[in-house]
Amino acid sequence: MTSSDRYGPTRMKDVASAAGVSMTTVSLVLNDKAVGIPAETKQRVLDAAAALGYRPNALAANLRTRTSDTIGFVSDTIATTPYAGAMIQGAQDAAWKAGKLILTINTNGDPAVEAYALNALLGRQVEGIVYAAMYHQMIEVPAAAKEVPLVLLDARSADSEIPSVVPDERGGAYEATSHLISHGHKRIGFLKNTASVPAANERLEGYREALEANAIAFDGELVVAGDSGLAGGYAAAMALLVEPHRPTGLFCFNDAMAAGAARAAHELNLRIPDDLSLVGFDNLELVAPFTNPPLTTMQLPHYEMGVWAVEQLINRIDGEDFSVFHQRMQCPLVERASVGPPPTRT
Amino acid sequence: MTSSDRYGPTRMKDVASAAGVSMTTVSLVLNDKAVGIPAETKQRVLDAAAALGYRPNALAANLRTRTSDTIGFVSDTIATTPYAGAMIQGAQDAAWKAGKLILTINTNGDPAVEAYALNALLGRQVEGIVYAAMYHQMIEVPAAAKEVPLVLLDARSADSEIPSVVPDERGGAYEATSHLISHGHKRIGFLKNTASVPAANERLEGYREALEANAIAFDGELVVAGDSGLAGGYAAAMALLVEPHRPTGLFCFNDAMAAGAARAAHELNLRIPDDLSLVGFDNLELVAPFTNPPLTTMQLPHYEMGVWAVEQLINRIDGEDFSVFHQRMQCPLVERASVGPPPTRT
């Protein structure tokens, strides 16, 4: 019944002949560039397109316009962290708002895969690339990635020309420590982790700065390192809590360590928050709310970072904004029930 | 210095004139379809392509070949569950192996977004669509999605023509219960959740079947419902454990409820696993290993489901396999330390 008895989806040509106009007219109408086309013709085109169930072939349009409305999302690892979801969600929401789709690839940290992946993305004419790490780290970006606008997500590069967004670790640590101080704590321990990641050093700095700002002397003995899991937190906390002059508050590198600290406290018959106050970091959605008592902690702004990265990328794609090169995203405090005033006698 | 002094990336035409051959030859060589082309010419083309840093425009190739090497991944929600990562990872790995890229969109459950998203994907000529839910559920698939091969991931549809993969809830529950039975437990409770999702009913069935298979009478009083969080598990377990003839083993709808049950046990001074054995479900990566003691639980095979979905999709795209319509993926038991023999006197 259609004008051409061809197998396959309807093309613009089909719409054109159905409406009795040229392809040019159809294109103009469908893209709202129909400046001099009378409403009657316009409607005829629209009707024909609807009747035929016409769906433009984006590949063809993109080829001609040399665009793709697609951005690449390259990550080293997706599955092994619970943070990934929020970051991707943020990135997608921002992309969606700008009418762009996201091509995702995760490389599992394999440089060969990475090179191949970048080629695949660039071959598909992605307009920009978000390069995401699943925890705050320094990375080296392959040269190929720099062929299009590029933004680093939860990672930084030695190349300062590449915009990046990471959590404000120092600020978060500062606020966490200040939170304890504001409740009256003076002896505050820091459970740091042994790994040498940016987060570790910066959170320690934030802790120190908060003490300093409140005229509390930094005491190296109150900083104990452990591995960043529950066991490490348990061990580190235990070391501090058995001391006679033990701290009344603990700022922990992350929620897992905080959970370990809580376990140590339970074993020592210290009640939380009555005898010991605890602040974690990360706000793990399935951990922090469910410790006993629920853990006060700092939220890692993964969603917001994802949004920022894509927005920034799109600004660069549009050639609008090149000003901000390095964003530190604030980590908000999530108050639950693990912080209270210190016990009256220490 | 190049043959054409044009701005922009090098095209096949450039490679052709650099190598002194036609575009046809270049295309043939680069796509390994060069049947009758002598090695010398082939090498000249390869060298020219390398020298110019030629990267084929996939959009153009795809337009001509009417393919896209792209599949769409539509999900209702990504961020709010910790499972998403593994599913996406599985899907990506399988896609990657087949040389395809994944366009991801999440709709947040909004039907308008969904319709728009499907149009965007189909417009980009995706070869197939994976439709993923973030927990096992029944869904209705928009008609548009059926225009290309389609596979449901962690979801089922009333339309039995659509292949789907979901966890084998019943089998998992059967194995979990059997695990308790094999340790000698006879009075086994089931903490079910109140929501009416497929997982709930099927896990209850698996529990009953395991009892039956081992000649243990089903006792409705040992099944208590609670909300699917920690609080619900706590309340439900408490109700069972204060009874004089309390169960010695508990199969819990999920790990969060199991954690709640553990908390209830602690309060009642019941030791795990000496006084009470516990099996969870989901193997939440940040919960199950860190309860005290670590929780024996059933793993949801998200990665494997992701792989299966894409493999199945690709089979259908290639027109190879249309046989399997509904896959139930086994949930393996993850043994930790929360199950032991029942106490000698109950």
Add this chain to the structure above:
DNA sequence: TCCGGTTGATAAATCGGTTTAGTGAATCGG
């Protein structure tokens, strides 16, 4: 009647590849 300007539209080039249909020269069988 002729001219300049607007209106409403279109033919054809183009994007960058793939693929079909050939072409001219060399080789081969008889």
Add this chain to the structure above:
DNA sequence: CCGATTCACTAAACCGATTTATCAACCGGA
């Protein structure tokens, strides 16, 4: 030595859109 293959390669059509350049018809004014 001649027709038939094979070899090595290419010109041109094509995929399905966008965009440029152009055109016919009409209108008002000189």
